[in-house]
Amino acid sequence: MSTPVLEVRNLTKHFPVKSGIFKRSTAAVQAVTDVSFAVGAGETLAIVGESGCGKSTTGRALLRLLEPDSGEVVLDGEDVIALSPSRLQGARRHMQMVFQDPFGSLNPRMTVRETLMEPILLHRVASGPAADKMVSELLKTVGLNDYHAERYPHEFSGGQRQRICIARALATRPRLIVCDEPVSALDVSVQAQIVNLLQDLQKQFGMAYVFISHDLAVVRHIAKRVAVMYLGRIVEEAPAEEIFATPRHPYTRALIEAAPKPVPGAAEGREMVMGDAPSALRPPSGCAFHPRCPLAQDICKRERPELRAMPSASGTAAAACHFAETVAAMPAESTRPTPEILARRLAVLAEARAAQAAAG
Amino acid sequence: MTLAEASTAPAAAAAAAPPEDAAPPRRKSWFRRLLRDKAAVAAMTVLGIIIFGAIFAPLLATHDPYVNSRSVMTPPVWQAGGEAEHLLGTDGQGRDIFSRILYGSRLTLLIGLVSVGIGGFIGSMIGLLSAFYTRLDAWLMRLMDMMLSFPAILLGLALVAVMGQGAVPVIIALAVSSIPDCARISRGIAVGVMKMEFIEAGRAVGLSDRDLFRKYLLRNCISSIMIFISLRFGQVILIGAALSFLGLGARPPMAELGMMASQGRDYLLFAPHIAVIPSVVIFIIVLCANVAGDALRDVLDPRLQA
Numbered sequence: 110m111s112t113p114v115l116e117v118r119n120l121t122k123h124f125p126v127k128s129g130i131f132k133r134s135t136a137a138v139q140a141v142t143d144v145s146f147a148v149g150a151g152e153t154l155a156i157v158g159e160s161g162c163g164k165s166t167t168g169r170a171l172l173r174l175l176e177p178d179s180g181e182v183v184l185d186g187e188d189v190i191a192l193s194p195s196r197l198q199g200a201r202r203h204m205q206m207v208f209q210d211p212f213g214s215l216n217p218r219m220t221v222r223e224t225l226m227e228p229i230l231l232h233r234v235a236s237g238p239a240a241d242k243m244v245s246e247l248l249k250t251v252g253l254n255d256y257h258a259e260r261y262p263h264e265f266s267g268g269q270r271q272r273i274c275i276a277r278a279l280a281t282r283p284r285l286i287v288c289d290e291p292v293s294a295l296d297v298s299v300q301a302q303i304v305n306l307l308q309d310l311q312k313q314f315g316m317a318y319v320f321i322s323h324d325l326a327v328v329r330h331i332a333k334r335v336a337v338m339y340l341g342r343i344v345e346e347a348p349a350e351e352i353f354a355t356p357r358h359p360y361t362r363a364l365i366e367a368a369p370k371p372v373p374g375a376a377e378g379r380e381m382v383m384g385d386a387p388s389a390l391r392p393p394s395g396c397a398f399h400p401r402c403p404l405a406q407d408i409c410k411r412e413r414p415e416l417r418a419m420p421s422a423s424g425t426a427a428a429a430c431h432f433a434e435t436v437a438a439m440p441a442e443s444t445r446p447t448p449e450i451l452a453r454r455l456a457v458l459a460e461a462r463a464a465q466a467a468a469g
Numbered sequence: 470m471t472l473a474e475a476s477t478a479p480a481a482a483a484a485a486a487p488p489e490d491a492a493p494p495r496r497k498s499w500f501r502r503l504l505r506d507k508a509a510v511a512a513m514t515v516l517g518i519i520i521f522g523a524i525f526a527p528l529l530a531t532h533d534p535y536v537n538s539r540s541v542m543t544p545p546v547w548q549a550g551g552e553a554e555h556l557l558g559t560d561g562q563g564r565d566i567f568s569r570i571l572y573g574s575r576l577t578l579l580i581g582l583v584s585v586g587i588g589g590f591i592g593s594m595i596g597l598l599s600a601f602y603t604r605l606d607a608w609l610m611r612l613m614d615m616m617l618s619f620p621a622i623l624l625g626l627a628l629v630a631v632m633g634q635g636a637v638p639v640i641i642a643l644a645v646s647s648i649p650d651c652a653r654i655s656r657g658i659a660v661g662v663m664k665m666e667f668i669e670a671g672r673a674v675g676l677s678d679r680d681l682f683r684k685y686l687l688r689n690c691i692s693s694i695m696i697f698i699s700l701r702f703g704q705v706i707l708i709g710a711a712l713s714f715l716g717l718g719a720r721p722p723m724a725e726l727g728m729m730a731s732q733g734r735d736y737l738l739f740a741p742h743i744a745v746i747p748s749v750v751i752f753i754i755v756l757c758a759n760v761a762g763d764a765l766r767d768v769l770d771p772r773l774q775a
Contacts, residue, residue, distance in 0.1 A: 174669055201675030213666035218688040227684075228674045277674065 113147035114284050114317040115171075120144040120180035122163075122170045126390065138389045140166040142341045144180070148285070148334075151311060153318040155332035155349070157325065157364065161386060163341040164321045165209075168287045171319065172204050173197060185284055202232040205278035209290040211270035215262040221248070221273055222258040228280040247276040250313075251306060268299035272306065279310065287319045292327060304331055325368040329353055334425075337361045340389055340397040343416060347426035357419055357428040359402050396431070404432055499768040509764030512757040519754060523575040531556065532565035534572045534724050539563060542740040560729070560743045561736050570750055573724035577751070580636055580718070581706040584643035588705075589698040591644075592651025597690060599652070600659030601682055610656065613649040621646035625712045639718045643705050654697045655690060662689045692769045699762025703755035710751050726751050 122141040125134035141163040148154045156164045170177040173189060182189040184204055192200055205228075208214035215224060225244045229235055235243050245255050251272040262270055271291060278286050288307065292300040304327055311318060322328050328335060329349060336346040337360065345358040356362045384401050387393050393400050399409035408431055416429040503509060522529055531554075532538070538559060544551045545558040545566075552558075557566040599609040621642055628638035662668070663686065671685045710727025712718045719725040726747040733744025 169669075172673055174672055198675045198677065201673065206670070206673040208666050208670055210666050214670045216667045216671065216685055216689070219684070227676070231675055231680075274670070277670075 113149045114152075114185060115148045115319070116181075116183040117147070117171065118145050118181040118183070120167065120170055120177055120182065122166055122175060122177045136390050139341050139392060140389060141170060141177070144338075144341075144343055146334075146336055146343065146346060148317040148319060150284070150317055151315040152334070153311065153320050153332045155320045155322055155328040155335045156338055157322055157328055157335060158338035159323060159364075159386060161389065162338045163389070164323075164338055165289055166341075167338070168206070168289045168319060168321050171285075171287055172201075172206055174206075199232070202228075202234075202281040203283050204285045204287070205281065205283040207271070207274050207278050207286060207288045207291045210294050211267050211274055212262075212294070214274055215270055217262055220259050220261055221253075224262075224273065225258075225276055225280055228277060232281045234281055243280070247280055250279065250310070251276045252302075266299075267295050268302060271295060271299075271303050275303075275306065275310070279314070282314065283316055285317045285319065287321070289321045290323070291320075293322065293324060300327065307331065325353075325365060337364065340386065340392050342397065342429070344398065344430070345426075345428040346416070347419070347421065347428075348423045351421055351423060351426055355421070357426070357433040358398075358430045359404050359432075360398050361428075396429075404430075406431070503764060503768045506764045506767070508760055512760035512764070515753060516757040516761060519574055519750070519757075520578065522571050523578050526568075526571040526575055530565075530568035530571050532568045534564060534569040535722055537563040538565070542736060542743070544740065545742055545746070548742075557746055558740070558742050560733065561740070566729075566743065566746055569724040569729060570726070570747060573726045573729055573747065574750060574754070576636060576719055576723065577706060577709065577726045578754070580640055580643065580709045581702055581754075584640045584709070585647055585698055585702045585705045587640075588644035588647025589651050589694070589701065592648040593655040593690075593694045593698075595648065596652040596655030596657075597659045597682070597686060600656050600663050601678075601686055606656075609652070613652045616645065617649040617653075619646070621708050622712065622715070625717050629717045634717065634720050636719060639709055639712050642712070643709055646708070647701055647705060650701065651694070651697065655694045658690045658693045659686055662686055665689075692766055695769075696762050696766040699758055699765070702762075703758045706751060706755055706758075 120141055121143060123137040123139050126136045126138060127133065128135050144163075144167055146154060156167060158164050166175060169175040170180075171182055171189075173182075173192075177190060180190065184200070187200065189197070189200060189204070219227075222244055225247055226240060229240050229243055234240075244258060248255060248257060253269065253272055253276070257265075257269075262273070265273065274291075291307070292303050295303060307318065308331060310316075318331075320328065320332055332349045334346065335349050335352045336343050337352070337358065338344065339360050345352065345356070345361045347357075352361060353365060356365055387397065387400060393410075395411050395413050396402070396405075396409040397413075399405040402409065412431070414429045414431045414433075416427050417433075418424075419426040419428050419433055538555075540552060540555065540559055541563040542561060543555050543559045543563075546553055546556055548558075555565050555567065557570065560566055560569070595609055595613065599606040624645060625639055625642035628642050629635075632638045668681065668685055671681050676685070709718060710725075710730065713725045713727030714731040716728075716731070719728055721728070729747040730744050730751070733740075733742075733747070736743050
């Protein structure tokens with residue numbers, strides 16, 4: 110990775126819990142603690158983890174939609190956290206966001222044209238007829254039609270709305286787009302379209318993505334690097350192919366094993382994680398994962414393992430586990446013979462597809 | 470057989486999908502849709518007639534509303550003893566009720582509109598601001614609670630005691646008493662809107678607070694607030710009429726619907742029409758304002774047009 114577009118150093122965001130009439134803060138939800146990572150141009154970093162682990166808070170703190178408590182977010186050499194409010198507004202041109210809920214993230218009172226025009230005019234990307242032309246180009250880029258411009262968001266389906274959100278994020282030609290679970294509210298066939306659209310656009314315009322998701326199948330498809338978060342900290346970071354082949358942190362292993370496998374009859378994972386995630390109000394001592402970890406030893410309760418570099422093919426893997434070196438590679442996917450019924454059905458499907466291809 | 474494979478088929482379908490390049494027919498404009506609502510059309514017609522009558526009262530009135538005639542307590546034309554000269558009869562002092570209704574609804578509508586306009590504007594601004602700037606929220610809302618503890622009638626009494634009888638203290642009293650209600654309702658609506666993701670999306674785009682307030686918050690609250698204000702319009706007319714009824718509003722010779730009802734009270738047994746007719750007019754105004762307000766919301770809110 111040459112000079113990264115985005116560099117995050119020690120990003121921390123704790124939410125104070127206030128109680129009593131004097132609103133004294135009695136505790137803090139440690140949503141994000143000491144998170145650091147870097148993303149290069151045209152690259153996708155996925156942040157994965159279960160709900161409540163601080164993925165979305167990280168995404169919002171990057172764009173200063175939430176004010177982080179400390180840390181640096183360097184976008185193209187400029188520390189976003191240090192910017193004054195007026196400079197920040199200008200800097201927003203270079204960092205945009207696609208939200209999870211396509212039904213809630215568009216202003217229902219604005220037509221698509223108004224929605225897309227807004228960032229263009231605001232950041233003086235274009236004006237007058239040039240701006241109009243840009244709107245129709247944007248619509249075409251995300252696979253919509255010109256006549257959609259005069260419509261309101263409620264006239265669209267979820268996938269179409271997400272396309273509008275992507276068009277809005279693209280309007281200013283940003284360097285970074287934070288995608289906060291952009292496909293988890295969509296149904297599966299539409300998910301695939303949106304993910305592919307995001308990839309095509311990245312190839313075309315070369316922006317960096319921070320892709321927040323809990324869906325490992327999507328992450329495997331889109332991400333170059335993957336960071337796994339647990340209770341506000343990154344516990345493992347590695348190139349996507351390495352993390353899926355040789356997960357070093359037991360939590361990563363558990364996540365991968367818990368994901369549904371598209372192999373009929375595949376064996377269930379064995380190292381199941383028990384219980385719920387502990388409260389971010391009072392994270393466990395030592396390694397935050399130790400109460401649920403199948404490998405936990407005494408040292409895990411006392412000492413918090415730091416994120417440290419791991420020997421790997423790419424040399425850029427890191428994990429935060431005392432036993433990361435001793436963990437074996439993921440067991441290869443079971444090579445059970447395909448059941449006969451399934452084989453027959455697959456054959457029928459293949460035949461149908463061939464027939465269709467011949468006809469079309 | 471993961472996402473990569475699964476995705477190619479639908480993506481290809483999507484690429485092939487937009488052959489229907491011609492835009493499908495659009496929905497009708499909100500005004501056309503409003504005209505389809507029979508009750509709304511009826512309500513707005515009636516309200517329009519009353520407003521028209523009030524504005525052109527000097528041209529339409531058959532008599533001077535302040536001059537007594539010799540025929541006292543004449544019933545309306547359709548009753549036995551009615552005179553064609555006095556369409557709706559005359560009151561206890563022989564003044565023509567039809568003419569007094571025209572002039573009276575002038576004052577009633579004016580008091581209602583002005584007070585609800587002032588109160589609604591200030592109130593909804595306070596409500597929206599306290600939802601937008603959460604730091605102001607507690608302070609503004611406690612202030613509203615304090616104002617809420619003052620009944621409109623009591624405030625009217627106090628103002629009349631200070632400023633003397635007339636329409637102005639009534640308007641002030643009604644406006645001030647509308648503020649906390651409007652503030653609370655609009656705050657409630659605005660807090661709901663502020664929680665929506667598009668507010669955050671607007672911030673992410675880089676909008677200033679002013680644009681965010683105007684284009685995102687206000688535009689999404691305004692129709693619900695307008696409904697509340699149109700309902701409040703009815704209430705304010707009722708309270709205004711009640712104040713006049715108590716002798717706080719317009720000065721006696723002037724015509725005002727509430728005061729006319731109050732004066733008719735003395736003749737309720739012999740000539741009920743003197744009290745009933747102005748009361749019925751108040752009733753019609755309030756009813757029509759509510760029906761029309763509801764219908765407007767139905768056509769203006771895009772979320773209700775699924």
